[in-house]
Amino acid sequence: MKARITVTLKSGVLDPQGKAIESALAALGVPGVASLRQGKVFDVEIAAADKDGARASLTTACEKLLANTVIENYAIEL
Amino acid sequence: MKAAVIVFPGSNREGDMARALRQATGAQPAMLWHDDHELPAGVDLVVLPGGFSHGDYLRCGAIAGRAAIMDAVRAHAARGGLVLGVCNGFQILCESGLLPGVLMRNANLRFVCKMQHLRVERNDTAFTSHYAKSQIVEVAIAHGEGNYEDDDEGIARLEGEGLVAFRYCDGSGHIGGAANPNGSRNDIAGIYSARRNVLGLMPHPENLIDPLVGGIDGRALFESLATA
Numbered sequence A: 001m002k003a004r005i006t007v008t009l010k011s012g013v014l015d016p017q018g019k020a021i022e023s024a025l026a027a028l029g030v031p032g033v034a035s036l037r038q039g040k041v042f043d044v045e046i047a048a049a050d051k052d053g054a055r056a057s058l059t060t061a062c063e064k065l066l067a068n069t070v071i072e073n074y075a076i077e078l
Numbered sequence B: 001m002k003a004a005v006i007v008f009p010g011s012n013r014e015g016d017m018a019r020a021l022r023q024a025t026g027a028q029p030a031m032l033w034h035d036d037h038e039l040p041a042g043v044d045l046v047v048l049p050g051g052f053s054h055g056d057y058l059r060c061g062a063i064a065g066r067a068a069i070m071d072a073v074r075a076h077a078a079r080g081g082l083v084l085g086v087c088n089g090f091q092i093l094c095e096s097g098l099l100p101g102v103l104m105r106n107a108n109l110r111f112v113c114k115m116q117h118l119r120v121e122r123n124d125t126a127f128t129s130h131y132a133k134s135q136i137v138e139v140a141i142a143h144g145e146g147n148y149e150d151d152d153e154g155i156a157r158l159e160g161e162g163l164v165a166f167r168y169c170d171g172s173g174h175i176g177g178a179a180n181p182n183g184s185r186n187d188i189a190g191i192y193s194a195r196r197n198v199l200g201l202m203p204h205p206e207n208l209i210d211p212l213v214g215g216i217d218g219r220a221l222f223e224s225l226a227t228a
Helices: A016-027 A051-066 B014-025 B069-078 B088-095 B152-160 B219-226
Strands: A002-009 A039-045 A072-077 B003-007 B030-033 B045-048 B082-086 B102-104 B112-120 B136-143 B147-149 B164-169 B188-192 B198-201
Touching (some): B014 B219, B045 B069, B069 B082, B082 B088, B088 B102, B088 B198, B112 B188, B147 B188, B164 B198
Parallel strands (some): B003 B030
Antiparallel strands (some): A002 A039, A002 A072, B102 B147, B112 B136, B112 B164
């Protein structure tokens, strides 16, 4: 089963990398970019009997390692 | 004082750390590998040195913070044992849950490598008894992710309970503005755990123990530990 996990900074957490990319886009003259935040994507192949089982494993993965829940949110797509 | 230094793949300051501990305690610390499961019997102090453990992959200190040896370090801290984390070691302590908060990318996005003044916030701990309260010291910093952040409640708790160990300042002790090298909240350079037996700090006291390199302001931290 294929899954995609997206980890993003919580709102309000300063994202200096996102800010630098945002100003680089402005310097390139890309119109209309009001704001930009950088995150991470993990594509996972997971062996599980069903979606609930896969979701449970991936939630454990996020909570234990993939996200630092002090500053990051995660979303799991199956 | 029996010390152990934990070496992770990508650690690079363990030699400096061992030298500073040897100078202060007169004994060579035990060097442990990250996938060891136990601390040597009778260890008083566990040290996580600086470096780039696991290449800083995922987040600084994230993978090292889940290493096998960290269960033993958590148990040691829970018993009241002393734990010191410097630079990447501080990042590992935050990622392992031994200290609150997180170290984010420096606000100016630059790796900073320079001498830096700090104010010693209190001198009644096992780590700082050989400093004076509010003493201004000069040590080295070298990091790209030293910007300490936590939510408002977390910061208020650190401040309210006196858990800020060191703050960035300039040579005359002035705090804030350009004296803050990385955007750290409240100019925090290092923090204690609630029982003050765990210390994490971004600066490198282990590199300022010999007049040969321009200063010895780091020595008192190790002398404090040697007599703790």
